[in-house]
Structures are given as C-alpha cells and as structure tokens.
Amino acid sequence: MKPDPNEQFAALRQRYAAQLAERVAAILSAWQHLEQSRWEKSVGLEVRQLAHKLAGSAAMFGFADLGSVAREIDLGLQAWLEHDHLPDIVTRQRLAHQITLLQRMVPQDQSHTAEAPPAEPSQLSATTSSVSTAAPAEAAPTTTAVMPEQELSIPRETNKLPRTIILVEDDREYAHTLAEQLRLFNYDIHLVTDLEGLPTLVRAINPAAIIMDIVFPSGDLSGIEAIAALQRERTAPVPVIYISQRDDFNARLAAVRSGGHAYFAKPVDAGQLINALDRLTGNEEPIPLRVLIVDDDPDFGNRCVRELEVAGIHARAITDPRETLDHLQVFRPDLLILDMYMPICSGKELASIIRQQDRYVGMPIVFLSAETNRTQQQAALSLGADDFLAKPITPTDLVAAISARAVRARYLQRFLLRDSLTGLLNHQAVEEELAREFARAERLQQPLSIAIIDIDHFKRVNDSYGHLIGDQVLRSFARLLQQRLRQSDLIGRHGGEEFLVALPNTSLTEARTLIDSLRSSFAALRHYGPNGMFNVTFSAGIAGYPHHRSQVGVMQAADAALYQAKRAGRNRVIVDAHRDDAPPFVLATAKDTATTKTETVWRALIISSNGIQRRLLRQSLSERGFMYDMINDVEHALKYKSPTPPNLILVDMTQIEGTHTAKLVQLREYFTNARIVTIAPATAEPRAATTVTFGADDYLLVPLAAGTLQALLNRLAASERSN
Known part of the structure; x- marks a missing residue:
C-alpha cells in the first residue's frame, strides 16, 4: 500500500518537534558562551548560524511564530557582526529577551505535536517522499547516498512497450507495406481496410493514435468524415494522422477542421511518420529532472526533497558542502540549491568553487536562504547564481521556481551535447x-x-x-x-x-x-x-x-x-575475435556469484570507526568464510600483531584523507605483503579513485552492489598471479 502523505508529513513534523528543545538549547548554550566571551565575533557567528538554520526550517514544519523569533535573533546578530563595535545595551537586552522567548515557545507536550494544524497550511501541503519516516527518537539522515542508475544489472530486454496504432487504408498492398515499416519501430499495428469496422475496433482496443487515409470508394473526403463522426462519440479524442494522395488546400483544411494532428502526402516516408507518432503517443519516456540540495539543516533539506519529489522531480539533499562535487559527478543534477550560511563552507564560497569548473558553468545555482539583506543577496548572485529564494517558501513557489530553471537548463545542455540532426549524443x-x-x-x-x-x-x-x-x-x-x-x-x-x-x-x-x-x-x-x-x-x-x-x-x-x-x-x-594478452576475468552469473572463490585465501583487517561500514564488510566477509579483524584507526593498526598477518587491508577513506601519502606509506611499510583497499561511500567515488594514485591497490564503494566485493577480490588475485 502506498504510504499516506499526511502520515508521512506528521511523522516528519513530530520528529522535528522532538528535536526543537535540543536546537533551542544549543542556541541558549552558544548565547551564554557569547556573553561569557565578552561578545567574541567567532562565538557570535556560531549563535547566528544556529538561529539562521532554525529560522529557515521552523515555518515549513508548522512553527512559524518560533521561526519568526529565530529570524529576529539572526538579523540582530547580523547587524552586529557587520560592524566593529559592541552592540548597545538595548540591542543586547532585546536579543536576550528573544532568546528567553524562544525557550518558552518550545512545545512541552510533544506527543501531540504531529497532530497540530500547521500555522501556514500553504507551506505544508501533503506530499510523498522517499525520506525515512522512522520513529522520532531516530535521527533524520544527514546525507542521501547516491547510487548511479547504471550500477544496476539491467536485463537485455528493452522495457519499451509497443504502442497500439490503427491504420485505415483500403489499398491492401500499400497498407501492409506501411505496417511493416512501422512495426520495425516497435509499434503494434492493426489494419482496417474499410470504414465500417473502425468504430467497433476503436472501442475494443482504445488505440494510441489512428493513421487515416482520406480517399475511399464512398467519397474523396470519406476518411475525414468518418473521423469527425468517431470523435463526436468520444469524451477524449483519439490523435489522428492523415495520409493521402491528395495534397491540395481543401483536403488539408478539412483535415485540420476535423482535429487532425498531422498530414502526409503519399508516398509517406516512414521516418517522418514515426517522428509524428512519437510526438503524439509519447513513445519516449521522459527522464525526471534532478535537483541537488546543499543545506546544513537536514530537516529542511528533507522537506524540500519531499516537495520536489511529489512534483515528479528527483531530489537529493546533503548537509556537508565538501561532498558537493562528488554528488555533482555521480548524481548529475540539472539544478543546484544552496543555503547561504553553512559552518564548513558558505554557500557563496561553494558557488565560487563550482563556477571555477567549466563543466558546471551552465548549471543553474539557486540560493534558498533566510537571508533578507538585499546587499547580501546581490553579492551571492554576483558569484554566478541564477536566483535567490527566501525561506520560508511555499511548496508551490519552490516547485515553480525550480522546475522552470531546471527545464531550461536541460534544454540548453541537450543543445550542447546532442547532434542537431539526429538528436543523439554528439x-x-x-x-x-x-x-x-x-x-x-x-x-x-x-x-x-x-x-x-x-x-x-x-x-x-x-x-x-x-x-x-x-x-x-x-x-x-x-x-x-x-x-x-x-x-x-x-x-x-x-x-x-x-x-x-x-x-x-x-x-x-x-x-x-x-x-x-x-x-x-x-x-x-x-x-x-x-x-x-x-x-x-x-x-x-x-x-x-x-x-x-x-x-x-x-x-x-x-x-x-x-x-x-x-x-x-x-x-x-x-x-572482433582477438584478445589482449592479459587474461579476462571469469564472468559469473547471478546464480553462482555468491559461491565463486578465488585461489587466494584472504585474511582481512578492517580499519574503520564507521559502524555501518564495519557491519556491511563483516557480513560480506563472513558469507565467504574469510578471516578478518577490526580496528578503529590507522594509529592502532600500525601496532597490530597477529600470528597470521593480514594480506588484505580495508581502510576507511576518511582515516587517510588529507594525508594520503603519509598514512598509505606507513600502512604499506608495516603490512609489507598486504593489498590495501580504501573504502568510500558511492557518492565519493572520485575522491576514492585518487587514493590509488597515492599508493592504494584499489577502492571499494559502499553500500556494496551485488558481486562488487567478489569482483574486487578477483582483480587483486589476478594481479597477484601476474606478479
């Protein structure tokens, strides 16, 4: 059963409400630190970022009043941070009052918050989502793993179903010839050689379109007249393409008046007719637009994902700006949404990084932020952004603003990448x-x-x-x-x-x-x-x-x-019947992949503090009967002793990032006979690939696709044999 959108949103809202006390407590703690530090600007910036994040997300989950107070704190601190002097006593008292007011506005009884009516219904329309709706005690995901669609094992059979077309033509030989041509393009053709049987057949099969000759023994415009009578009986007209020996103005005018969508004079070129049929029947499945959201507030990002997904747009939200380039390469979005203020890297800085790369010059960047200062907004736009949208924003406005720009971007991208004559990749x-x-x-x-x-x-x-x-x-x-x-x-x-x-x-x-x-x-x-x-x-x-x-x-x-x-x-x-000297891998079927063994007996050491990674690798290694051990970090790994030294080191990429050469050299010197493989999320494949240039033997992406680990072991074993 499809999940109830209202229930999904209620779960998200309840989880957000459960986290409000913690969010406000963080603001209070930072505020107290600010006062104790005698208004040190770095501490003030931390308070402002926390308030800014709360102001941007609260209204979308029905806490508009609380969000307004957070916005006042945000703006008050912004005014101070833009000047060198301390705020006056009145400003400090006002900010302190707003902090206290914020504490009082946190819902005390959170068991019913999910049922409370939203303060602004237009900003909380029911949607469907792929976001987890786990119990409130669980934390919302901070990132969405992007798995390329091409990674899946796709069966050879095409998934394009033939579209049913009725061809009405009294010249039997010509009708059969044309039908044969159309069937080559995956159309299911039903031939009719007289007008009498047409209405019954249309009711029986409900065709995607009708191809109709005009001239029949009953009259020079009998085909058009038959279509006009047929369409009067239907609530939804059938798309019609006319074909005829006649190419005069009167015949074409009659065809247009009957609702004809296209007209071809005989002999009809099958390619041109196919183009018209494709346009009418939609025999090209549209690829959904893709949008990437970078916002350090996971609740707001997930909410945006929900609103865009219900509009048919594939959306992904991440909270760490450092992962943006990896997601751009793997997810390949049509449009990027950025928050202005993030602790690791600001939205303006991230936009500059992206615009420095030629491949992303044409991709639209939209800022979605609670920033209301026009000077700051214009400064962000001057870096190459296409628009600035203010939080909170209604779902309707969000979808309208994003989809229009994404569609235009895809069209321009298609123009750059496609051959103008055939529409194929250039x-x-x-x-x-x-x-x-x-x-x-x-x-x-x-x-x-x-x-x-x-x-x-x-x-x-x-x-x-x-x-x-x-x-x-x-x-x-x-x-x-x-x-x-x-x-x-x-x-x-x-x-x-x-x-x-x-x-x-x-x-x-x-x-x-x-x-x-x-x-x-x-x-x-x-x-x-x-x-x-x-x-x-x-x-x-x-x-x-x-x-x-x-x-x-x-x-x-x-x-x-x-x-x-x-x-x-x-x-x-x-x-081609030739092969390179290097032996190809042995292709395993899905049935025997799990039982395929390499000649090498692997003894693995997993270096990772990531619980999910450890669990996935432990399960995969156990299923294959491999020996393994686990250590949290490289420092402890360099003190590891075992009577049977490992010959396979699986190390989390985050353990060596920033120090590729040093850490890998240390591991290589300590485990002299081991193969070193870095582990990384699928979204970070480009970074993982660079570790090979610094001394790693290979890399492994998680979550593990079917056969991925075995394929890695096959590669390592083959290279050992060749050495």
Whole structure:
C-alpha cells in the first residue's frame, strides 16, 4: 500500500518537534558562551548560524511564530557582526529577551505535536517522499547516498512497450507495406481496410493514435468524415494522422477542421511518420529532472526533497558542502540549491568553487536562504547564481521556481551535447560517456560491448537523392536505434554516417544478435526520394571488455572489425575475435556469484570507526568464510600483531584523507605483503579513485552492489598471479 502523505508529513513534523528543545538549547548554550566571551565575533557567528538554520526550517514544519523569533535573533546578530563595535545595551537586552522567548515557545507536550494544524497550511501541503519516516527518537539522515542508475544489472530486454496504432487504408498492398515499416519501430499495428469496422475496433482496443487515409470508394473526403463522426462519440479524442494522395488546400483544411494532428502526402516516408507518432503517443519516456540540495539543516533539506519529489522531480539533499562535487559527478543534477550560511563552507564560497569548473558553468545555482539583506543577496548572485529564494517558501513557489530553471537548463545542455540532426549524443559527448561506462565495467567486472556502425554507400545516397533525403535516412536510423535499445544503452553519432553504440552488461554474443537484428530491420526500411523508393544497409564491427583491457583497445578492435565487414561485402556484422594478452576475468552469473572463490585465501583487517561500514564488510566477509579483524584507526593498526598477518587491508577513506601519502606509506611499510583497499561511500567515488594514485591497490564503494566485493577480490588475485 502506498504510504499516506499526511502520515508521512506528521511523522516528519513530530520528529522535528522532538528535536526543537535540543536546537533551542544549543542556541541558549552558544548565547551564554557569547556573553561569557565578552561578545567574541567567532562565538557570535556560531549563535547566528544556529538561529539562521532554525529560522529557515521552523515555518515549513508548522512553527512559524518560533521561526519568526529565530529570524529576529539572526538579523540582530547580523547587524552586529557587520560592524566593529559592541552592540548597545538595548540591542543586547532585546536579543536576550528573544532568546528567553524562544525557550518558552518550545512545545512541552510533544506527543501531540504531529497532530497540530500547521500555522501556514500553504507551506505544508501533503506530499510523498522517499525520506525515512522512522520513529522520532531516530535521527533524520544527514546525507542521501547516491547510487548511479547504471550500477544496476539491467536485463537485455528493452522495457519499451509497443504502442497500439490503427491504420485505415483500403489499398491492401500499400497498407501492409506501411505496417511493416512501422512495426520495425516497435509499434503494434492493426489494419482496417474499410470504414465500417473502425468504430467497433476503436472501442475494443482504445488505440494510441489512428493513421487515416482520406480517399475511399464512398467519397474523396470519406476518411475525414468518418473521423469527425468517431470523435463526436468520444469524451477524449483519439490523435489522428492523415495520409493521402491528395495534397491540395481543401483536403488539408478539412483535415485540420476535423482535429487532425498531422498530414502526409503519399508516398509517406516512414521516418517522418514515426517522428509524428512519437510526438503524439509519447513513445519516449521522459527522464525526471534532478535537483541537488546543499543545506546544513537536514530537516529542511528533507522537506524540500519531499516537495520536489511529489512534483515528479528527483531530489537529493546533503548537509556537508565538501561532498558537493562528488554528488555533482555521480548524481548529475540539472539544478543546484544552496543555503547561504553553512559552518564548513558558505554557500557563496561553494558557488565560487563550482563556477571555477567549466563543466558546471551552465548549471543553474539557486540560493534558498533566510537571508533578507538585499546587499547580501546581490553579492551571492554576483558569484554566478541564477536566483535567490527566501525561506520560508511555499511548496508551490519552490516547485515553480525550480522546475522552470531546471527545464531550461536541460534544454540548453541537450543543445550542447546532442547532434542537431539526429538528436543523439554528439562525438565529444559520446566519447565522454563511453569513458564512464568503461570505468564502470572495469570496476564491476561486467562485460561491455561496443559497436561501431557505418551506413553503407552513404555518399551514393546523397549523390543520387540529395542531402535532404540523406539527412532523413540518418534521422530514421537514429530513431530506430532509440526505439530498439535500452535507455541505459549509449547511442551517439560519431561523425558523418558513423554511429557508436555501447551496451553495458552485454556479452559479445548478445551484442551480435542485437546489432544484426537492427541491421535486418534497417535493411527492410523503405525510403522515398525524387526517383522512387530505395533501401539502405549498414555494416558494423563489435568488440568489448574484458576481451580488450583498455577503451582505446576496444575502439581499435571494433573499428578493425567494421573494416572487415566492409571488405567482406558490407551489410553484415563482424565481431572482433582477438584478445589482449592479459587474461579476462571469469564472468559469473547471478546464480553462482555468491559461491565463486578465488585461489587466494584472504585474511582481512578492517580499519574503520564507521559502524555501518564495519557491519556491511563483516557480513560480506563472513558469507565467504574469510578471516578478518577490526580496528578503529590507522594509529592502532600500525601496532597490530597477529600470528597470521593480514594480506588484505580495508581502510576507511576518511582515516587517510588529507594525508594520503603519509598514512598509505606507513600502512604499506608495516603490512609489507598486504593489498590495501580504501573504502568510500558511492557518492565519493572520485575522491576514492585518487587514493590509488597515492599508493592504494584499489577502492571499494559502499553500500556494496551485488558481486562488487567478489569482483574486487578477483582483480587483486589476478594481479597477484601476474606478479
């Protein structure tokens, strides 16, 4: 059963209420410290940050009055911090009174706070969320682990279901020919050769669209008249595309007046018709917008996540600004929301760091803060931010402001990364994505197959039919690839008439079957030029990892296989039969992964004070019957003694960050015969990868995906054997 949004929010509100006393107590403690320190500015800044955080989140959870008092404290301290002199006695008395008032406003009976009506209903609309709704005693998560969608083991079958289309055409031969073309693009076609049976069929199957001829024996506009009568009987009209030998103004006007969405004169180019069908039937699943929120208040961040998720936007909230770059690379958001004031790094500083990197120059940055000083807001915007939104903010305003900018950013990003003719990734973008896929295949030790496809004799097509027709051939082929491949597969136009397809977790045998099926379908596709109908074919070369151990090696092998296909007569698929000297890993199925053993007997030492990490690793090692021991930190590890020294060191990355060289050298010198592997959250993969350059043998991401640990051990064992 889907969770009740009201119950979810009530749980969040109750948890927030349970933490209010602790939050206010922290403000009081800092305030007392401020008075004892004779108004030292560093202490005053701490009080202001605590009040600022409370002011920004309280109203969203129904404590608007309390939030207003916190805002007064925030603004009062801000005015003092911006000047060199001490505040006068009146200001100090007013602040002290507001601190006392804040204490009194904390709910005493928290058992009923979740049921209390919100002070501002418009700011607390019911939403759904992926945020944990655990009991109030549990702390809210401060970060959200980002696992790349591509890490999942995706089955080879596409998840795109065929859309049902009714084709009404009394020319049986032409109808069957056109239906065959449309089925190549994953459409389910129902043929009707007379108008009488149309209403019954429409009621029976409720089609996604109707393709209707206009001229029938009963009249030159009979098709349009039949559609007009059909639509009058329906509450929701069916999208209609007209096809006809007639190309005159009167026929087109009648088609428009009947509600027709498109009109094609015969002979109809299947590629153009497919484009129109895709637009009408929505046969392209939209990818939800992604938003990353950086705010040191976990409750406020989680609340924003809830509001955005209910609007169909994928959102993630983190509290540590230092994790932002890792999340940007892994989660790849369309838009970034920043708080202005955070203890580790301010929002303005974080925006400057991000804008210094070319890859993020075009990504919108929106400040969402309780800051009301226009000068401070303008200073933040001058650093490259796109907007400044003030807390508290209603869910409607939040979604409206964020979605509009995110949509525009995605459109601009698509313009930069996509080939303007085919809509596929352009050369540079597909090369960058391929590097990511190759690195992922290496890390997970999963196969990756790459196909380089080239349209046969494409220059002849341009010379014989013109460049406009040639462009249409390329668009039709691109559409065929998009319809038949998975969303996780990588498709790009590599240049001219050459295309590149990368198939994650797909063996060479599976890749050959798939690409050859596409070859057969494309060869059957009919194109229309000034001189009549013609067909086009393609040739392809396939190579993959682990048969070749580098991306360059795979690309060279695929290109060589393509050259072989061309020399052998074209219109064929050749799979590279060569391998690098390095032995590939043994691919294990999901069934036997858990029982796969390496020849090496591993004795592990886990260096981590992270309870979750220790528990996950202990469970994984125990399942495989490995010996292991645990130590909290590197200092104690360097004093570790055992009659059977460990040959595998699993060290938490936070234990060595900032001192990569020194700590790793110490571990390497102390455990001379051990392999050293750093442990890091999935969101910190770029930082984890750098530890390898400082002396680590490998790295391991948690939470552990299926087969990840075994893949790591296979890699380490293979490198030991090669040494």
